[in-house]
Amino acid sequence: MGTQxxxxxxxxxLKAMSDDEGVDVLVIGGGVTGAGIALDAATRGLRTAVVEMQDWASGTSSRSSKLVHGGLRYLYQLDFALVAEALRERGRLLRTMAPHLVxxxxxxxPLKTPVIERAYSAVGVGLYDALAILGARGLSVPVQKHYSKAAALRLFPQMRHDSLAGAIRFYDARVDDARLVLALVRTAVGHGALAASRTQVVDLTKDPTGRVTGAVVADLETGEERTIRARQVINATGVWTEQTEALGGAQDGLEVLASKGVHIVVPKxxxxxxxxxxxxxxxxxLFVIPWQRYWIxxxxxxxxxxxRQHPVATAEDVDYILEQANAVLDPALTREDIIGVYAGLRPLLQPGTKGDDGGQSSTKVSREHTVAEVTPGLTVIAGGKLTTYRKMAEDAVDFALGPRARSLPSVTATTPLVGAAGFAATKRRAARIAGSHGWTAERVEHLLHRYGSEISTILEMIDSDPELGRPLPSADAYLGAEVAFAVTHEGALHLEDILLHRVRLSYETRDRGVSALEEIAAIAAxxxxxxxxxxxxxxxxYRRQADAEAAAERQATDAAAEDARLTAGDVVPVRDLPWDT
Structure with a gap:
């Protein structure tokens, strides 16, 4: 299937989605939820279009903790159903849908007390393991293991001796969030979906009865406007939910607040x-998460x-994370250790719908997300988390289709994403790949967990142009072929698309990838x-944006930090609309 x-x-x-035929489903929003909805709809055989006003995954979905997890803390709120659902999705991602990415x-x-805390924590983690095994119908990750204080310190020598009395090891999973979104969009395209980034919805169209019938979109690359006719429109815009609802004239839609989450990155x-x-x-x-070359x-x-377009970290945000981490680390981390900082916005869904008494039949609510028809023809989904994107997508499409959903059930639970099919067999060739190209095992592991079985395409590109097989001089963790692949297969239209969401130097290097700009541009241009x-x-x-974000991190308040970031502008500005906040 063509997934480029x-x-x-x-x-x-863009031309096809705005033709006279129209589409069955138009998805607004190219984060993990919107991308998941596009894949779900396309694999049901529906003519599907998905648009995103910035780059794919440019909002919350590229700025998360990069975890696929059940939410251990929810067990202490006795929300067993929510945890079970998330763990079931974690198992599917690990085993079937994206084993190369997850x-x-x-x-x-770490445990503070040796007996009481260990006892109740063991019960909690044991239940977590049991729910995972039941949900995945087998063991997808190892179960808990208990450690004495001395054993825990051998496992994590940098823990302060006075910060623990012992520890429990448990498993969750990690993922490159932006790459997951790219894989979802590309897989959807492979199943017939029409996808366009840098395409902003500037209005929703209606018929004489007031039903939403599609959208007017602006191609931000060319300035051209197009009208897309759609039988159903699904709004999956996260922290922009209310603004998108306003285009449809919704008075009692979902209410979403924004909460900022900041992460720091330090060398491995x-x-x-x-x-x-x-x-x-x-x-x-607080999570301290190891990756190949760094910790998040x-x-x-x-x-x-x-x-909401440019959330940025402040000096206070960075100080808080250092303070929390240093409560357990010795030697302590300092600002000089930090090589990257990123900030994102979580969409905090408020209960019910605005003006709703809680009894609307048009609303489907789970513990974490809500789906509602806020005006005829416009379905909105908000809330949730990265781990449960697939279930959210299934719920949204089921809701939009209504009774038709019974004859067109979702198949995404068993649909592998690009790079997943054949991944196990490809991994067994790792040593041969390394030997034939003079690469280290670490290099091949890096490629396998970014591209999966699509590493064969990377190798073909290198065979055609051996220069692409060389590491980037200023960022030698990446090959030139990865930059080329970002453009030819992953939809990068600008340098910032490459550095922020594909070759992720924006937070992996102290200069945000500026030193590698010229060599990346030489391949992409x-x-x-x-x-x-x-x-x-x-x-x-890109240089201006990197400087502006560095300046923002020196500010004391969110308002001052945002002012500092906005001095740099955007490579492709989104259109100002009356409802922008």
């Missing part, structure tokens, strides 16, 4: 430990009342048909 996302395919998709990850839970050698850490804090939880530590949870002036403009825009 690129500039030509985007233009063709990796089992052990965490150490700066923290000595063989597992991740799960730390309960006064406010919430977070998160915060503070209200965000500024505009010919593929995108840029002349020297356009290439220079793209480089300069």
């Amino acid at each position: 996302l690129n500039e030509n395919g985007r233009s063709a998709a 990796t089992a990850q052990p965490f150490l839970w 050698d700066r923290v000595r430990g063989e597992t991740g850490l799960f730390l309960r804090t006064e406010k919430s939880v 530590i977070g998160t915060t949870d503070t209200p965000w009342t500024e505009s 010919p593929l995108l048909g840029w002349d020297s002036a356009r290439t220079s403009a793209e480089v300069e825009t």
